[in-house]
Amino acid sequence: MSDLTGIMAVTMIIWIGLFAYVYRLDRKVSRLED
Amino acid sequence: MNRVGLALKWFLFVWMVVVIWAAFMWIPSAEGFKGESSRIVFFHVPTAWVATLAFLVSCIASGMYLWRREPKYDFGAAVSAGLGLLYAVLATVTGAIFAKIMWGAYWNWDPRQTSITILLLIYAAYFALRSAVADPEKRATLSAVYSILAFVTVPFLMFIVPRIYFSLHPDVMTNADPDNSLDSAHLIVLLASLAGFTGLSVWLYSVGTRIEKIRHRRRQEVL
Amino acid sequence: MSRWLAEALAVAAKDLRAEFRTRVALNSLALFALTTLAAVSYTIGPYRLAAEDRPFLLSVLLWIVIFFAALAGLDRSFVKEEESHTAPLLRLAAAPTVVWAGKLLYNLVLIFVLMAMLAPLFCVLMGFEIAMPWRFVMVLAVGGYGLAVITTIVAAIIAQAMTRGALFSVLSLPLLLPLLIIVIEGTRAVAMGDLASFSESLRAMITMAGAMTIVSAFLFPIVWRD
Numbered sequence: 001m002s003d004l005t006g007i008m009a010v011t012m013i014i015w016i017g018l019f020a021y022v023y024r025l026d027r028k029v030s031r032l033e034d
Numbered sequence: 035m036n037r038v039g040l041a042l043k044w045f046l047f048v049w050m051v052v053v054i055w056a057a058f059m060w061i062p063s064a065e066g067f068k069g070e071s072s073r074i075v076f077f078h079v080p081t082a083w084v085a086t087l088a089f090l091v092s093c094i095a096s097g098m099y100l101w102r103r104e105p106k107y108d109f110g111a112a113v114s115a116g117l118g119l120l121y122a123v124l125a126t127v128t129g130a131i132f133a134k135i136m137w138g139a140y141w142n143w144d145p146r147q148t149s150i151t152i153l154l155l156i157y158a159a160y161f162a163l164r165s166a167v168a169d170p171e172k173r174a175t176l177s178a179v180y181s182i183l184a185f186v187t188v189p190f191l192m193f194i195v196p197r198i199y200f201s202l203h204p205d206v207m208t209n210a211d212p213d214n215s216l217d218s219a220h221l222i223v224l225l226a227s228l229a230g231f232t233g234l235s236v237w238l239y240s241v242g243t244r245i246e247k248i249r250h251r252r253r254q255e256v257l
Numbered sequence: 258m259s260r261w262l263a264e265a266l267a268v269a270a271k272d273l274r275a276e277f278r279t280r281v282a283l284n285s286l287a288l289f290a291l292t293t294l295a296a297v298s299y300t301i302g303p304y305r306l307a308a309e310d311r312p313f314l315l316s317v318l319l320w321i322v323i324f325f326a327a328l329a330g331l332d333r334s335f336v337k338e339e340e341s342h343t344a345p346l347l348r349l350a351a352a353p354t355v356v357w358a359g360k361l362l363y364n365l366v367l368i369f370v371l372m373a374m375l376a377p378l379f380c381v382l383m384g385f386e387i388a389m390p391w392r393f394v395m396v397l398a399v400g401g402y403g404l405a406v407i408t409t410i411v412a413a414i415i416a417q418a419m420t421r422g423a424l425f426s427v428l429s430l431p432l433l434l435p436l437l438i439i440v441i442e443g444t445r446a447v448a449m450g451d452l453a454s455f456s457e458s459l460r461a462m463i464t465m466a467g468a469m470t471i472v473s474a475f476l477f478p479i480v481w482r483d
Contacts, residue, residue, distance in 0.1 A: 004070055008058035011077075015054060019047050022241065026043075029244050100479055148438075155431035162427050166420045176414050179476045183410065183432060186472050187465075190435045194461045198442045201454045 043237065050230045056223045071135035076223055078128035080231040081121045082150070086188060088118030088235060089157065093185035096178035105250055106243070108174035111181055112164065113242035117235055119157045126150050143203070145196035152191055156184045261358075264351050268359020272334070273366060286330030286371045293322045294379060303384030315385045316444035319376070320437060324404065324430075326371055331408045332425035334360050335416035353478035357409070361473075364405040364412075372397050388450030392459075396447055399459065400440035403466040407432050410473040413480045436465055 057076040063069075092114035099107035129147060130140040141147060163180055167173035276282055297318055306314055338344040347356060376397060379385060387393045411429045418424060443458030445451075 004058055007070075008054060011054050011058070012051065015050055019050075022238065023043065026237075026241050029241055029248065032248050033244065152431060152434045155434070159428050159431050162424065163414070163418065166424055167418050172417060175479065176417055179410075179414060179480055180428065182476060183407075183469075183472060186468050187432060187435050190461070190465055190468075194464070195435050195438055198439050198458060198461055201442050201446070201451075201457075 042233075046230065046233045046237065049226070049233070053223065053227045053230050057227065061219060061223055069135050071132050072220075074128050074132045074135075076227045078125060078132060079224060080228040081128060082125040083228060084231045084235050085118045085121035085125055085153070086192070087232070088114045088121060088239075089153070089185055089188060091239070092118060092181045096181040099174055099178045103171075105170075105174070106247070108170075108178065109243045109246035109250070110239075111174075111178060113239055113246060115157050115160050115181060116242070117238055119154065119161075121231075121235070122150055122154050122157070126154065145199040145203075148199060149191040149195055152195075153188070156187060160184060261352075261355060264355040265358035265362060268347075268351060268356055269362035269366070272359065272363040276363070276367070282330045282333060282367060283370070286326050286367060287374065289329040290322055290326040290371060290375045291378075293325065294375065294382065297322070298382040301383070303382070311385070312445045312448035313441075315379075315383055316441045316448060318383070319379050319385070319444065320400070320441050322379070323368075323372065323375065323401075324433060324437060326375070327368060327404050327408060328426045328429060330367060330371070331364050331405075332412060332415070334364055334409065334412045336412070339416050339419075348481065353481045354474060356481060357413075357474060357477040360413070361405055361409045364409050365402060368401045368405050369398075372401055385448065387448050389447040389452075389455065392455055393444065393447045395459065396440060396443040396455075396462070399462045399466060400436065400443070403436045403440070403462060403469065404433065406466060406469045406473055407436070410469075410477060410480070413477055417480055436462070439465065 053076070057073050061073065061076075063072065092111045095107045095110035095114060098104075099111060126147070129150065133142060133144075133147070134140045160177060160180055164173055164177045167176055301318075335344075338347060351359070376393075380387065408429055411425060411432065415425045415428065439458050439461045443455055443462060446454035446458055
């Protein structure tokens with residue numbers, strides 16, 4: 001089962017990274033708009 | 035960034051965290067699937083679905099552009115096509131991983147893999163067209179026309195080509211549509227994942243079109 | 258209605274007359290097709306393929322030659338108007354849908370001429386045995402029409418894009434791939450005498466060609482007017 005938790009951890013990390021990236025992009029764009 | 039938007043984004047974050055956890059921990063292994071490959075379905079099906087949705091939005095935005103000639107529709111068409119392409123790539127990759135676990139090969143040109151590859155080529159060509167036209171209005175018009183033509187093939191690729199393809203390659207293995215054999219727990223997670231991916235793409239679409247608007251505004255200011 | 262048809266035929270006739278004078282597109286089509294056929298025949302020949310693979314593989318090869326020949330020969334149907342500056346005159350002289358229908362007819366004639374030359378030659382050189390010859394002609398006809406419809410609208414798009422080279426193929430080929438799968442299956446079916454699969458393929462072909470016809474007819478005036 002640790003294999004599964006490993007893959008889940010990787011997926012989580014990918015999601016967190018993606019979210020952080022888009023969030024930062026969104027903030028930057030918001031600043032440019034104002 | 036306003037309050038509601040902020041709340042929604044954090045809600046999306048938590049939502050997807052729960053979905054990922056549920057897909058791996060809460061759901062038991064499914065029968066008929068080798069190993070834990072059934073879990074990939076929770077990510078594979080939504081990406082394929084959202085890709086199709088994105089291409090539809092691109093087609094509609096293209097139609098709106100041809101009707102109203104407002105640049106915002108062109109931005110929407112291009113951003114949506116790009117999102118569709120991105121999601122289609124994800125769908126291809128997750129599908130290939132699934133194929134590897136189930137049948138030992140990443141790629142065996144089964145009807146679904148073939149259809150998604152053709153879709154990738156069609157929308158990659160959309161961007162080839164866009165990069166070949168310098169004048170913004172002409173670029174918008176021509177790519178709008180192509181986006182509509184492209185979407186005409188989508189129903190064929192989704193429904194008709196797989197059936198015909200089967201006659202051509204009766205030996206190709208393909209999984210029975212996972213939606214059919216899912217119990218309620220699987221269905222809940224699948225739908226939740228679908229909602230999450232859709233929410234994500236709405237957000238990406240909004241960010242993408244805002245970027246295009248800024249670019250466009252900058253260009254106008256230079257002139 | 259008949260006035261519209263007469264005008265469309267006039268556009269097609271003008272193009273065909275010009276084409277038979279210079280034979281630029283025809284040469285591209287014919288040369289490409291014959292050279293590829295020679296290459297295929299030379300390397301594979303009528304004996305190399307196992308009997309059970311023949312209907313499928315020969316269908317694939319035939320249509321790949323046809324499609325690529327079409328891509329080689331049909332890219333200039335609108336570009337030549339822009340280059341010779343006859344496009345503005347054409348815009349004045351005929352309604353957009355008339356121009357579209359005329360160009361479509363022109364491309365159709367070229368494709369059918371290509372097929373008339375290529376298909377028999379292919380069958381002879383490759384030893385392609387076809388169980389249902391008349392239905393084979395139907396598959397060629399409908400498949401050829403689908404090919405013509407899609408290449409016509411794409412040719413119109415790239416003529417406006419003012420670029421040379423591969424853009425026509427880059428845009429056409431992905432759109433043609435679904436049709437390619439369907440016509441290959443239809444051809445395999447008629448080669449083997451599989452009536453059920455032939456009917457299904459024919460229906461799919463006609464549906465796709467019909468959908469593309471309607472959408473092209475609507476979109477062409479938009480591309481042309483620019």
